[in-house]
Amino acid sequence: GQQLNQSPQSMFIQEGEDVSMNCTSSSIFNTWLWYKQEPGEGPVLLIALYKAGELTSNGRLTAQFGITRKDSFLNISASIPSDVGIYFCAGHSGGYNKLIFGAGTRLAVHP
Amino acid sequence: NAGVTQTPKFRILKIGQSMTLQCTQDMNHNYMYWYRQDPGMGLKLIYYSVGAGITDKGEVPNGYNVSRSTTEDFPLRLELAAPSQTSVYFCASSPQQGDTEAFFGQGTRLTVV
Numbered sequence: 325g326q327q328l329n330q331s332p333q334s335m336f337i338q339e340g341e342d343v344s345m346n347c348t349s350s351s352i353f354n355t356w357l358w359y360k361q362e363p364g365e366g367p368v369l370l371i372a373l374y375k376a377g378e379l380t381s382n383g384r385l386t387a388q389f390g391i392t393r394k395d396s397f398l399n400i401s402a403s404i405p406s407d408v409g410i411y412f413c414a415g416h417s418g419g420y421n422k423l424i425f426g427a428g429t430r431l432a433v434h435p
Numbered sequence: 436n437a438g439v440t441q442t443p444k445f446r447i448l449k450i451g452q453s454m455t456l457q458c459t460q461d462m463n464h465n466y467m468y469w470y471r472q473d474p475g476m477g478l479k480l481i482y483y484s485v486g487a488g489i490t491d492k493g494e495v496p497n498g499y500n501v502s503r504s505t506t507e508d509f510p511l512r513l514e515l516a517a518p519s520q521t522s523v524y525f526c527a528s529s530p531q532q533g534d535t536e537a538f539f540g541q542g543t544r545l546t547v548v
Binding site: 364366414 | 439468470475476477478479480525527536537538539540541542
């Protein structure tokens with residue numbers, strides 16, 4: 325079946341640093357989504373990407389839909405302590421909204 | 436706004452017991468989903484529904500059943516709980532086909548002992 329490889333698995337950074345994480349797949353996706361999950365909560369959508377090459381920002385977050393449609397990355401600039409959480413990528417290749425999730429990137433931000 | 440509401444938040448089951456995880460949404464979304472999240476892993480789709488009366492299997496349906504008698508509710512049933520079903524379960528909904536932005540509930544943490 326379809327799989328997403330998300331990296332890195334975890335990151336420990338200092339407040340103020342920039343963060344980059346990415347997802348790759350052997351399959352083509354029509355949509356890439358980036359979610360953030362905080363402890364004890366469900367995932368919350370951060371950014372949705374619908375076209376190859378699309379670059380979208382949401383505050384300090386920027387995500388891109390890879391040209392090959394097989395990858396996406398998420399950047400967080402000037403990290404702050406509340407950025408802590410697990411970031412998931414998800415891909416959608418059509419059909420009845422069968423989202424495929426990556427394993428997540430755990431982000432820890434030290435003040 | 437309530438959004439997607441899951442109950443209970445926590446539950447401990449003994450092996451062989453059964454239970455129903457409740458999920459309700461007040462956004463009039465057609466699409467609803469059940470995912471499970473194992474420690475250190477992403478979300479795996481158990482079952483999904485594209486509207487009242489219609490359900491279909493996801494990646495990991497074995498040991499579960501669902502029903503969708505109304506637009507609002509999408510309960511997940513475990514008939515004979517097994518330790519392998521220890522996980523965090525998330526219900527989600529989205530408005531319509533082609534709109535893939537799913538909204539998640541807060542999750543149900545289930546432990547089977």
